[in-house]
Amino acid sequence: MxxxxxxxxxxxxxxxxxxxxxxxxxxxxxxxxxxxxxxxxxxxxxxxxxxxxxxxxxxxxxxxxxxxxxxxxxxxxxxxxxxxxxxxxxxxxxxxxxxxxxxxxxxxxxxxxxxxxxxxxxxxxxxxxxxxxxxxxxxxxxxxxxxxxxxxxxxxxxxxxxxxxxxxxxxxxxxxxIPEMEKIVDLNIKRLAQAAQIAIQFAEFHQLEYYKPVAGLYIWLRLSTECATFDDEEALVQRCSQLGVFVGSGADYAEPQPGWFRLTFAIPEDKLLQGLRRIEEAVGFKVIFTTDLSVQSWATVCANWWRGIRG
CATH class of the missing domain: 3.40.640.10 (Type I PLP-dependent aspartate aminotransferase-like (Major domain))
Known part of the structure; x- marks a missing residue:
């Protein structure tokens, strides 16, 4: 400091x-x-x-x-x-x-x-x-x-x-x-609650340990139990970064157990879902999360994406 x-x-x-x-x-x-x-x-x-x-x-x-x-x-x-x-x-x-x-x-x-x-x-x-x-x-x-x-x-x-x-x-x-400011605060709370629910569903879908957020912009979750050391944790941070997603590592917050991360959910829903998919790719999850909780393999997602590119 x-x-x-x-x-x-x-x-x-x-x-x-x-x-x-x-x-x-x-x-x-x-x-x-x-x-x-x-x-x-x-x-x-x-x-x-x-x-x-x-x-x-x-x-x-x-x-x-x-x-x-x-x-x-x-x-x-x-x-x-x-x-x-x-x-x-x-x-x-x-x-x-x-x-x-x-x-x-x-x-x-x-x-x-x-x-x-x-x-x-x-x-x-x-x-x-x-x-x-x-x-x-x-x-x-x-x-x-x-x-x-x-x-x-x-x-x-x-x-x-x-x-x-x-x-x-x-x-x-x-x-x-003041009245306009109160409207902004109320709208912010509503949107944060909706975004937090998506992050919670993501954690539960992948059966991750997590701290259920009731305030703020983040969810604290254990993305990977395979992070045996903080070097493993940093490697996962780098994989996420290479895919265009930033997550806060537990080591940065003095967390004694490797594998915990801070995930920011206070962004538009489409970008949040896109970021979650990239995190899934970085971690190596075999199935992906969607808001309707349907299960799709990465092969299905890639196939749908390719069809969209080809028209």
């Missing part, structure tokens, strides 16, 4: 992610075992890449732990408006399917820090329009911090970094029109 910050990954196994106390203990253990002095917790909720939402009890526990250990709590809420989970579906338990412990997002800004006996000066929130509004190329975000004069003074230096005119012209009208 630009400020030479050393990141210490915190791995929370799925079994522990369902318990608020276990989540807090995972962060506590990581801080105690770190080889450097820990200054704070950088917490992404909704989670990237799992697409899960942290329960409120765990958030409160982490806030209180930060108070106890004299740490800052930095909440990255960049996917806050991209939640689409159905609470009723959490009761459905299937082998290899990892459900989110929560479907409703809770912002740190909604917590009563005084009641939790947590100093406001150590709690900070990051947000950006890049994910919720599909503007990844536009660098426009904000930091919400309270009762921290030293941080406020240091942030004043950033006044020299101006936003580009294009970003200002594009975003200002949207942020000024």
């Amino acid at each position: 630009r400020n030479s910050v050393q990141l210490i990954p915190v791995y929370v196994p799925f079994e522990q992610s369902q318990s608020a106390s276990d989540i807090v203990q995972a962060y506590r253990s990581a801080a105690q075992e770190a080889s450097c002095k820990v200054r704070g917790i950088l917490f992404c909720n909704p989670h990237n890449p799992h697409g899960h939402i942290c329960p409120t009890e765990a958030i409160d526990g982490l806030l209180q732990y930060c108070q106890e250990a004299d740490l800052h709590f930095i909440s990255d809420e960049i996917y806050a408006l991209s939640t689409f989970g159905d609470r009723d579906e959490l009761s459905v338990r299937c082998k290899g399917v990892y459900n989110s412990p929560e479907t409703e997002f809770t912002s740190i800004l909604s917590r009563n820090l005084d009641a939790l006996c947590v100093e406001r000066s150590r709690v900070h929130v990051l947000y950006s329009i890049s994910k919720d509004f599909g503007c990844s190329g536009i660098r426009l975000g904000c930091l919400v911090s309270q009762a921290n004069k030293a941080l406020r003074m240091s942030q004043a230096i950033l006044n020299n970094a101006k936003l580009c005119n294009a970003a200002t012209v594009m975003i200002s009208p949207m942020l000024s029109n």
Whole structure:
């Protein structure tokens, strides 16, 4: 990172992610075992890449732990408006399917820090329009911090970094029109839910382990059990890349088990299906997935494609 910050990954196994106390203990253990002095917790909720939402009890526990250990709590809420989970579906338990412990997002800004006996000066929130509004190329975000004069003074230096005119012209009208912005958010949630369902059907069709997404733009799944090492995992990333598809490898997210990948589903359906077919080719699946769950061999697909080319 630009400020030479050393990141210490915190791995929370799925079994522990369902318990608020276990989540807090995972962060506590990581801080105690770190080889450097820990200054704070950088917490992404909704989670990237799992697409899960942290329960409120765990958030409160982490806030209180930060108070106890004299740490800052930095909440990255960049996917806050991209939640689409159905609470009723959490009761459905299937082998290899990892459900989110929560479907409703809770912002740190909604917590009563005084009641939790947590100093406001150590709690900070990051947000950006890049994910919720599909503007990844536009660098426009904000930091919400309270009762921290030293941080406020240091942030004043950033006044020299101006936003580009294009970003200002594009975003200002949207942020000024609340009804229109709400329509955009609602439409985004609807389309994300539809795309996520396709990704879920793909995982279930090929009997893959996966984290069922309830928020965000991704599905976290184990594409291949044949990836015995992270070198094998990287080889699969390269095969996908050669076919024009980018997938995030588990190694990039400190996943201890090879074979896990982050797949982005927040694209038009036709491109999503095309990308899934290319992934199937890269992995070596013998049958391909379609939205109607019909089974086709690659020979059939190639034959149909060739007929279309020849007219």
